Amino acid sequence: MAIERKCPNCETWNSDNDYCTKCGTMISPIKIEEERERVREEIRQNAPLSKTDIFINNWKNSRFFLVRWLYKIVYTISVIFIGIASFFAWMAASPNG
């Protein structure tokens, strides 16, 4: 079954092509979605780091051993803390608790 696709750019009807035969505009919905995803990913990667990210990166990559060490401790504590907090949240939500 042939699928007709109308080019959004020049309004030419194309058969099942990924690109418009007249102007070369991408008309495949899958290709368009892929392209959109790629652009989104690019924007995400190029997005400037937030102040918190910069702060954490400075900490993590610090040339001072003590700071890196401190980062690891704080990181571990926060992971444990989040773990405990979610455990209590689960306990509170549990009908048996």
Ligand SMILES: [Zn+2]
């Ligand atoms: Zn076209």
